[in-house]
Amino acid sequence: MQTLSTHMRKELPSLANTVNGYPVAFLDGPGGYQVPQTVIDAVEDYLINANANVEAAFKTSRKTDQMLKDARCTFADFFNCLSNEVVFGANMTTLNFALAQALMREMTVGDKVLITEIDHEGNRAPWEQLRDRGIIVEEVAVDTETCTLDMDDFERKLSPVTKVVAVNYASNAVGTITDVKKIVEMAHSVGAFSIVDAVHYAAHRPINVREIGTDFLFCSAYKFFGPHIGVMYAKKEVLSKLSPMRVRPQKSYPPDMIETGTLHHEGIAGAAAAVDFVADIGAKFGKESKKSAESNDDTRRNLIVASLLAFYEYEEGLTQYLIRELSNIDGIKIYGPPAGHPRTSTVSFTYNGFTPYEVADYLGKRGLFVWHGDFFATRLVERLGLRDQGGLIRVGIAPYNTREELTRLIDSLNDKAALRTFVSTKG
Template sequence: MPIDVTALRAHFPSLDNGLAFFDGPGGTQTPRPVADAIAATLTGPLSNRGTVSPSELNAERSVTEFRDAYADLLRTPANSIVHGRSATQLTYDFARLLARGWNAGDEIVVSRLDHDSNVRPWVQVAERAGVTVRWMEIERETAELDLDSFERALTPRTRLVAVTGASNVLGTKPPLRRIADRAHEVGALVYVDGVHYAAHELVDVPALGADLFVCSPYKFLGPHCGVLTGAPELLETLRPDKLLPSSDAVPERFEFGTLPYETLAGATAAVEFLAAMDPGPATSRRERLAASFRSLHEHERTLRTRLEEGLRDLGDAVTLHSNAQDRTPTLLMTLEGRDAREAQIHLAARDVLATAGQFYAYEPFTAMKLEGPALRVGLAPYNTTAEVDRFLEGLAAFL
């Protein structure tokens, strides 16, 4: 069944002012149940985790429920779910940890398709460790990863392959399982940036072949934080610096200081909200998530088709760079002879929010030879056909 968008939108106070939000790839709007969960946890009672008082038990419950929710969302064990301030922070932390085992002469592979948070941390630790960095390139015409370049980059000395699940600007979804299988053949670990991917696909980390996978709940209706998961046996081998009295158990050993219990509660509520978008007759949370994501795909397909057809009608004035065969409903475009920032300002005056910039996608912009800002339009569950039409009308008026 398609998502009941009218009913879904009623949960988002920020939609009441008439704004049409196409900036979901940078962060989605927040439904009221997520905010309510945050407020209820903060006002508790709440204290540090423990097993005696109601306030201690509330804190403990927020952590347990968070790990259980993201175990269901990502299909990994609950004891592999690590909270972090952001995906960038988690990637830096794990890059430093993994690099401890690298030696001069080792190699890593990174991708021109990736957000800089899955490039620079690896490049920087590799430079310090004397490790060679090799690259997967982009095919400019298709916005696909050049898998031949991946084969050339992969060697018996490769220790890690870092690749995105989906580009935050081009929408391209590379064949992760194929990449992971080849990486594993030479004994390399695979680190997947799933920040954009998890907003549009129900994640199955084992099926993707990822050894480590990171995502950000605020990209799919939750609060600002990061979540990392990996095989528990791999996490057991990684030993970060930590305070002596703090837990050495996985995943607690990777989480420093008191956890933000209210943020964990909000992130859990976001998973519950996703599972309730169109749960059908399913019983388990994972089954409800699967049903909701199937309906979300149908909704996104309808809107993306309408959007792309409308952009084609604008002719050569718009160049669409999101051309991969398998991609999310995120479109990057440049405007012939026009500044994308001016288009953003023009659209904002019409209460349509589509942002212009580079979006921390330094490597994709360089590889695609995109100079200056580009306009990005990303679809989220709460977008409507009427909003797509408003965007197209506003862009046509600007041009």
């Protein structure tokens, strides 16, 4: 019988790549997933058969209009929202700058925005720039022992002048999952807008915007099998009252009102195919997970939920294996939430005596692709006291990764002599 990962591995052509004779183990998932053939085909098909700008009176343009309509429906199932609450953009960061610009118009000097120390810069910088307009920007502290947000600090800093709370669902640096439902509730209790960055979370658990109640939420399709585009959920009744920057002919209602310029059509076609790929996995491997999904029907929404729950189950076993094995290596220190705290399959650590870059370079030559540095979670890495030491080494486990790949990683990390020789010969 085929397992989830063996099925996946057949579908993703890039997994056949090699480096120095080693098969590549793509353990760089939090930086972006590999893509299935169906996504590549969807991009190609769009460019061959539908390549046009929107709303013209000929076939390819009409196909483009339909593709965009369908893609919004696909992402509505991904988020559990309406299709006109789905906004496409270049990437999460660019969309968030546009949103910050729009929300700035709802604020006056002395109003407050709350960001956090655990967030990626993509959910900090757009809000930090509002300081130039007299807005007070405060950070919710991270507890550096547990790599979790300090909720008491959040409660202390939340006040009637807070107009925006921007927080991530899961940390792309250390994997911590945050209780955003609670944060959204608290933000709304003082009348603030809520912004959830689900860019890292989206690959690892189902998103239900209705359940968490947020006003805005972001993901990026390239983090879950798609091309490089960003997608935003924007609550219709909230977005429709805003005045984002736009050009005169642009529509003045959601979702188009915040989508400036021509969209990345082929990327959107690929992104929708990525969600369908996820749903297809749910149909094939989500039987057990479907029991805990929202309903037992084979709707695309339900299959997406079942699939993501199946990913979670698969990744969780490998994550525990990786954490256990890394903990046994002398000199390795793991940074992340304590056992039992909700987390993703992203595991970060330092290795005494070696910089993160040296370790990643050594592993990369052996076909083990891991990230090093701060991954734009610059503030968190700074608060962990690791900025001057080159940050962290980050291993991300995707559903297409295997236990064998992790064993190769552990063996290479255990081979300190080889690592030392590699570093000394490079110097």
